């Protein structure tokens with residue numbers, strides 16, 4: 466598969482077939498994901514591929530109420546939710562068809578523990594080097610040593626016909642997830658990626674802002690000319 470096509474069609478898949486994803490496929494994806502850039506090449510990331518039905522079911526039980534809270538806020542058009550430290554959590558969505566996507570996402574959440582694989586992306590944060598901790602705002606840089614590898618993994622799975630959904634809601638239950646899966650004290654959870662063979666064809670077009678809205682030349686707001 467061409468890289469362009471994988472990047473254009475690697476969506477958040479909401480419906481999966483029940484077939485398991487072979488370990489060779491998961492291994493092959495990891496084999497490619499590991500080439501992601503990361504600070505100091507310290508490779509802080511580890512993946513736990515959860516295939517065991519009992520473990521997935523427990524993760525699904527924890528996931529659903531977290532989704533229900535954020536879904537209720539999104540449906541009500543609520544203001545951003547307050548979080549510790551004055552940080553706000555946005556509830557805005559940018560879906561093309563909000564009612565349909567919310568229904569699909571709700572279905573996905575109710576079946577969270579039954580999707581074929583839940584990939585827990587783990588990171589040793591002591592192996593990151595966040596350069597933005599003194600700026601008086603939420604630190605973002607540490608994640609830059611983690612999420613490129615997670616995205617690489619999704620692309621490498623997509624290239625093998627496996628769909629994924631990147632999720633972060635369950636990170637709120639990190640202590641429970643760590644205990645369940647035997648994740649060491651010094652390791653954190655960064656996201657949970659659902660993976661499996663899609664029940665519906667991969668989309669041909671994902672809804673995103675046009676490149677002209679995203680790309681500036683030299684100065685912020687000075688739009689880069691398109692072709």
Ligand SMILES: Cc1cc2nc3c(=O)[nH]c(=O)nc-3n(C[C@H](O)[C@H](O)[C@H](O)COP(=O)(O)O)c2cc1C
Pocket residue numbers: 475476477478570573630631632633634635671672
């Ligand atoms: C940082 C991040 C957090 C996300 N968290 C969740 C989540 O907790 N639950 C969920 O169902 N989808 C989650 N998503 C998936 C997004 O909703 C999805 O990527 C977005 O709506 C685009 O979907 P599309 O590629 O199908 O157009 C998350 C995606 C990202 C990148």
